[in-house]
Amino acid sequence: MKIKTKKKNSIKDKKIADLEFIIQLQERVIDCYDNSLADISSRFIEYAKAFWHNQSVHERELEDWIKKYNEIVRAYNGLHQMGKFAEELGIDIRKHRENLPESKDYEFSQTHKLLESGRVQHIYKLNKKNKTEKN
Numbered sequence: 001m002k003i004k005t006k007k008k009n010s011i012k013d014k015k016i017a018d019l020e021f022i023i024q025l026q027e028r029v030i031d032c033y034d035n036s037l038a039d040i041s042s043r044f045i046e047y048a049k050a051f052w053h054n055q056s057v058h059e060r061e062l063e064d065w066i067k068k069y070n071e072i073v074r075a076y077n078g079l080h081q082m083g084k085f086a087e088e089l090g091i092d093i094r095k096h097r098e099n100l101p102e103s104k105d106y107e108f109s110q111t112h113k114l115l116e117s118g119r120v121q122h123i124y125k126l127n128k129k130n131k132t133e134k135n
Contacts, residue, residue, distance in 0.1 A: 074112040078122035105129060 083093055107129050113121045 070114075071112065074114070074120050074122075075110060078110070078112055078120065078124075081122070082124070 086093055105128060107127045109125045109127075111123045113123075115121055
């Protein structure tokens with residue numbers, strides 16, 4: 001019987017050694033995964049910070065573009081209203097295209113202000129250019 005117990009012990013010792021080896025391999029794999037996960041998570045945090053920074057920058061740019069767009073629409077609406085008013089007065093706008101304010105002899109400027117009441121104030125100026133400005 002003593003011989004059988006020695007075999008059992010040696011078999012148990014072999015199984016224990018095998019299990020310890022497997023555990024060591026698994027610990028190495030887990031450590032490798034932990035290191036790569038830490039690297040990936042730090043990169044993710046950097047990307048997230050960059051994304052939020054870019055988003056805030058683009059939000060500011062978007063606000064500027066919206067303001068510019070609204071200014072253009074206000075200018076167009078004002079000119080359209082002026083055209084309708086001129087037609088109501090019997091002025092043929094198409095006939096006078098050559099004499100538009102953008103011609104060589106005149107300097108045309110316009111401003112449009114959004115008032116607190118929600119209405120838009122349109123101001124148009126047409127000034128004859130000086131001879132020195134032409135050259």
